[in-house]
Amino acid sequence: MDLGLRDKVTIVAASSKGLGRAVAEEFAREGARLVMCSRDEAAIRTAAEGVQRKTGADVQWTVADVGTAEGCQKLVRTAVDKFGTIDILVSNAGGPPPGRFDDLDDAAWQKAVGITLFSAVRLTRLVLPHMRKAGGGSIVYMTSTTVRQPTQYLNLILSNAIRAAVQGMAKTLSSDLAKDGVRVNCVQPGRILTERIEQLDSDTAKRQNTTPDTIRAHYEKNVIPMGRYGKPEEFAAAVVFLASPKASYITGTSLQVDGGMLMSMF
Numbered sequence: 001m002d003l004g005l006r007d008k009v010t011i012v013a014a015s016s017k018g019l020g021r022a023v024a025e026e027f028a029r030e031g032a033r034l035v036m037c038s039r040d041e042a043a044i045r046t047a048a049e050g051v052q053r054k055t056g057a058d059v060q061w062t063v064a065d066v067g068t069a070e071g072c073q074k075l076v077r078t079a080v081d082k083f084g085t086i087d088i089l090v091s092n093a094g095g096p097p098p099g100r101f102d103d104l105d106d107a108a109w110q111k112a113v114g115i116t117l118f119s120a121v122r123l124t125r126l127v128l129p130h131m132r133k134a135g136g137g138s139i140v141y142m143t144s145t146t147v148r149q150p151t152q153y154l155n156l157i158l159s160n161a162i163r164a165a166v167q168g169m170a171k172t173l174s175s176d177l178a179k180d181g182v183r184v185n186c187v188q189p190g191r192i193l194t195e196r197i198e199q200l201d202s203d204t205a206k207r208q209n210t211t212p213d214t215i216r217a218h219y220e221k222n223v224i225p226m227g228r229y230g231k232p233e234e235f236a237a238a239v240v241f242l243a244s245p246k247a248s249y250i251t252g253t254s255l256q257v258d259g260g261m262l263m264s265m266f
C-alpha cells in the first residue's frame with residue numbers, strides 16, 4: 001500500500017535509538033523527508049547516517065534536548081531551514097526515570113513535566129503555524145499503554161501521571177485542529193524491547209529482589225497474550241500509518257501496540 005508519504009517533511013523527535021529511531025527509519029522507507037534529533041551528537045549522527053544509508057531518504061539531524069524550549073525551537077528551525085515546511089510531527093522524548101512516590105521530590109516532578117508534557121506542548125506550538133500555512137498536517141504523540149492502565153509495578157508514577165496530561169491535550173487538540181486540516185493521534189507502546197524497557201525491568205527486578213529476566217518472563221507468560229515483547233519496527237508501522245494520508249479520516253484516536261496486553265475494551 002502506498003501511504004502517500006513521499007516527500008512529506010517529517011520531524012521525529014528523540015530518535016537516535018529505540019522507538020524513535022525505528023519510527024524514523026519507517027518514514028524514510030516510505031520516502032518521507034526526515035528530521036531527527038537527540039541530545040548526543042555522535043548518537044544522532046550515527047542514527048541519521050544509518051537511516052539514510054539503508055533507505056536513501058533525505059535525512060537531516062540536529063542535537064536538541066526536547067526537554068527545553070531552546071531544544072524544541074532548534075529542532076523545528078532545522079526542519080524549516082532545510083525543507084521550508086513541516087507536514088508531520090512525531091512527538092517523542094525520553095521516558096521519565098523510574099521511581100515510587102516516596103522517591104520523588106518537586107524537582108523530579110518538575111523535570112518530568114518539562115520532558116514529557118512540555119516537549120509535546122512546545123513542539124506542537126512551533127509546528128502549527130507551518131501546518132496551518134500548508135493547509136493541514138498530522139501530529140502523533142508517542143505515549144504509553146500506562147495512560148489507560150498503569151503497570152502492576154508501582155515504579156512508574158511520573159510516567160503514569162504526566163503522560164495522561166499529554167493524552168488529554170491530544171484529544172482536545174484533535175477537535176480544535178480538525179478545522180485546520182491537522183489530524184492528532186496517539187500511539188501507545190506496551191512493552192516494546194528497547195533500552196528503556198531493559199532499564200525498567202532492571203529497576204523493577206532490584207525492587208523485587210529478583211532478575212530482569214524473571215520480570216520479562218512474568219510479562220511474557222502471564223500478562224501479554226501474544227507471549228512476547230514487541231519489536232520497535234512493529235510499533236513504528238502503527239505510527240507511520242496513523243501519521244500518513246491513508247489515515248485521512250482518523251483523528252483523536254489512541255492506538256495501543258501491546259500484543260493484546262491491555263484487557264480494557266476501549
Ligand SMILES: NC(=O)c1ccc[n+]([C@@H]2O[C@H](COP(=O)([O-])OP(=O)(O)OC[C@H]3O[C@@H](n4cnc5c(N)ncnc54)[C@H](OP(=O)(O)O)[C@@H]3O)[C@@H](O)[C@H]2O)c1
Nearest residue numbers: 014016017018019038039040065066094095144192194196
Ligand atoms: N519501549 C516501550 O515499550 C515503551 C513503553 C511505554 C512508553 N515508552 C516511552 O516511549 C518513549 C521512547 O521509548 P524508547 O523505548 O524508545 O526509549 P529509549 O530506548 O530510552 O530511547 C530514547 C531516545 O530518546 C532520546 N532522548 C531522550 N531524552 C531526550 C531529550 N530530552 N531530548 C531529545 N532526545 C531525547 C534518546 O537519545 P539521547 O539519549 O541521545 O538524547 C534516545 O534516542 C519514552 O518516553 C518511553 O518512556 C516506551
